[in-house]
Amino acid sequence: MFDLLKEDWKTYEGNIARQGLWVMWVYRFGNWRYQIKNRWIRLPFSFLYKVLFVFVQILTGVELPCEAKVGRRFKIEHFGGIIVSGDASFGDDVVIRNGVTVGLRHTGQRGSPVIGNRVDIGAGAKILGTITIGDDVSIGANAVVIKDVPPNSIAVGIPAKIIPKK
Secondary structure: OHHHHHHHHHHOOOOOOOHHHHHHHHHHHHHHHOOOOOHHHHHHHHHHHHHHHHHHHHHHOEEOOOOOEOOOOOEEOOOOOEEEOOOOEEOOOOEEOOOOEEEOOOOOOOOOOEEOOOOEEOOOOEEEOOOEEOOOOEEOOOOEEOOOEOOOEEEEOOOOEEEEOO
């Protein structure tokens, strides 16, 4: 956990005022507590995580549950209005901006997106359903992505159209 926290510190350029850093610290803490095997020892850490999760969610407007899989150097560029489903998965070096939703396409149906490495997600984008976003993809602002996006592509529009990167 501490190596990831140091890496997050570098990702956010050592600026404690960056709310994305707060979110990542609570996220990393939430993941770390699962390493405690004894339920009774883990219980107070779980309670603390739940309090910190709600506190950071209120302050930043970012919902990133520790059940989601987040890679290294995950960067929340602009905070506010970010919702991530607990079964979503992100690769390394992903950048996410304000107003982004990553999650279920229909209420009550399991299945969230799997997002590759080096993906840049624009403000207001919605990535929904059991889809895969390849490596080195850019998703435009306000795009609604409901189908797979191959690597080295750009997704723009509603619904998103896929354009190969040149």
